[in-house]
Amino acid sequence: xxxxxxxxxxxxxxxxxxxxxxxxxxxxxxxxxxxxxxxxxxxxxxxxxxxxxxxxxxxxxxxxxxxxxxxxxxxxxxxxxxxxxxxxxxxxxxxxxxxxxxxxxxxxxxxxxxxxxxxxxxxxxxxxxxxxxxxxxxxxxxxxxxxxxxxxxxxxxxxxxxxxxxxxxxxxxxxxxxxxxxxxxxxxxxxxxxxxxxxxxxxxxxxxxxxxxxxxxxxxxxxxxxxxxxxxxxxxxxxxxxxxxxxxxxxxxxxxxxxxxxxxxxxxxxxxxxxxxxxxxxxxxxxxxxxxxxxxxxxxxxxxxxxxxxxxxxxxxxxx
Amino acid sequence: xxxxxxxxxxxxxxxxxxxxxxxxxxxxxxxxxxxxxxxxxxxxxxxxxxxxxxxxxxxxxxxxxxxxxxxxxxxxxxxxxxxxxxxxxxxxxxxxxxxxxxxxxxxxxxxxxxxxxxxxxxxxxxxxxxxxxxxxxxxxxxxxxxxxxxxxxxxxxxxxxxxxxxxxxxxxxxx
Numbered sequence: 001x002x003x004x005x006x007x008x009x010x011x012x013x014x015x016x017x018x019x020x021x022x023x024x025x026x027x028x029x030x031x032x033x034x035x036x037x038x039x040x041x042x043x044x045x046x047x048x049x050x051x052x053x054x055x056x057x058x059x060x061x062x063x064x065x066x067x068x069x070x071x072x073x074x075x076x077x078x079x080x081x082x083x084x085x086x087x088x089x090x091x092x093x094x095x096x097x098x099x100x101x102x103x104x105x106x107x108x109x110x111x112x113x114x115x116x117x118x119x120x121x122x123x124x125x126x127x128x129x130x131x132x133x134x135x136x137x138x139x140x141x142x143x144x145x146x147x148x149x150x151x152x153x154x155x156x157x158x159x160x161x162x163x164x165x166x167x168x169x170x171x172x173x174x175x176x177x178x179x180x181x182x183x184x185x186x187x188x189x190x191x192x193x194x195x196x197x198x199x200x201x202x203x204x205x206x207x208x209x210x211x212x213x214x215x216x217x218x219x220x221x222x223x224x225x226x227x228x229x230x231x232x233x234x235x236x237x238x239x240x241x242x243x244x245x246x247x248x249x250x251x252x253x254x255x256x257x258x259x260x261x262x263x264x265x266x267x268x269x270x271x272x273x274x275x276x277x278x279x280x281x282x283x284x285x286x287x288x289x290x291x292x293x294x295x296x297x298x299x300x301x302x303x304x305x306x307x308x309x310x311x312x313x314x315x316x317x318x319x320x
Numbered sequence: 321x322x323x324x325x326x327x328x329x330x331x332x333x334x335x336x337x338x339x340x341x342x343x344x345x346x347x348x349x350x351x352x353x354x355x356x357x358x359x360x361x362x363x364x365x366x367x368x369x370x371x372x373x374x375x376x377x378x379x380x381x382x383x384x385x386x387x388x389x390x391x392x393x394x395x396x397x398x399x400x401x402x403x404x405x406x407x408x409x410x411x412x413x414x415x416x417x418x419x420x421x422x423x424x425x426x427x428x429x430x431x432x433x434x435x436x437x438x439x440x441x442x443x444x445x446x447x448x449x450x451x452x453x454x455x456x457x458x459x460x461x462x463x464x465x466x467x468x469x470x471x472x473x474x475x476x477x478x479x480x481x482x483x484x485x486x487x488x489x490x491x492x493x494x495x
Contacts, residue, residue: 008399025402032387032406040414041440044390046400307390311399 009309011123011132014141015182029304047076050107057113070302116140146179148298164191169229170200195219199240220260228269253279331489337468342376354417360384365423365481384409391433414442423481425451428462
């Protein structure tokens with residue numbers, strides 16, 4: 001069930017179930033943080049004295065560094081923990097790691113984990129007052145990525161109603177796609193398409209309110225926004241795809257194919273990009289690409305989500 | 321939104337107060353050799369007052385807008401205040417003479433937050449504070465340099481500036 005009305009964010013574990021008001025509040029708040037990169041002091045004192053832990057059980061460069069920078073711009077102290085290389089290797093359980101960190105009086109955990117539901121599991125076990133933000137869990141959700149994609153789209157298009165959006169690639173294994181579908185549908189995108197080979201599109205996905213295309217040229221016809229997805233190399237070993245070259249031949253975003261979309265269409269990609277696999281350099285570096293802009297928007301969106309979550313224990317803010 | 325109660329007084333001469341404030345600001349800037357003067361209004365009410373003063377003074381430098389939502393000291397009690405419009409200071413704060421404008425001076429916490437934010441843009445040469453109404457009740461050692469009107473409000477009384485056709489200042493008795 002999708003909730004209605006503005007909910008105070010406690011944890012931010014997924015987009016699914018959040019109301020349009022809540023998502024819009026995140027986008028509006030992010031807009032306020034957008035101009036910070038150009039100031040002399042790129043910081044606000046909102047989270048001064050709070051400790052935020054980047055708890056990454058999976059490798060990540062841009063998500064971790066943008067969370068890191070977002071927390072620092074809110075004046076929080078940040079602990080970057082690459083758990084792959086730490087005590088879990090020595091046999092410590094997830095909860096023991098968590099208790100240890102909690103004993104250091106940390107206020108927020110940013111969690112990336114290979115298993116779906118890991119962030120929710122941690123959220124269920126943290127002390128009251130401690131916040132958890134999902135930075136990607138298995139194939140489940142990557143909600144901050146979806147929100148930064150929506151923020152990028154709104155900056156360019158100014159609205160969601162009436163837009164046609166195509167998400168292209170490995171929908172089946174993509175937490176970015178799953179969060180993106182929930183977010184875009186909730187915000188009012190009616191013509192939402194998923195495009196990819198049959199092996200990479202889950203059966204029954206139409207129930208989420210999307211239409212399925214297997215031919216890229218048709219899926220891109222007249223769209224305002226193209227969201228590319230990273231093709232994970234490991235999928236090639238699972239016999240889901242013949243080869244990267246074959247994938248590029250059918251589903252690579254080339255200038256000719258992008259030309260099927262509206263002339264002012266934008267091309268998003270969460271990165272890291274595989275040039276010549278899911279996207280051609282001419283598109284990735286071209287004028288319609290928002291790939292680098294998304295990195296900066298991502299900082300503002302993560303600042304918004306962290307401050308909304310951290311401030312929510314006081315209940316809903318009121319005018320004073 | 322706070323509940324508005326019974327109206328107890330309309331301060332009708334807002335335009336007259338603004339005229340008089342503009343004269344005082346011009347005199348003061350001249351006397352202290354604070355030129356060029358850059359004006360900053362605190363969202364939302366302070367920005368209305370600032371825009372009115374900016375017109376009267378005919379300042380060359382564009383009007384700056386400050387949204388102090390990210391600098392408030394009640395974040396841990398109230399959370400983030402809903403705010404859309406970001407701050408925008410369209411001039412170099414470093415070394416500038418600044419006139420900070422707010423509508424109502426009460427506890428002094430907004431002014432403190434505004435000063436903190438301004439300093440994150442640079443180190444100004446000087447800042448003077450102008451307010452339309454000083455309603456008393458200070459919790460911090462803050463005073464205005466230029467005041468439109470001073471009225472000490474009793475407990476349960478609220479002041480609110482609204483901008484329909486023109487600015488109007490009202491006092492309410494809240495329940």
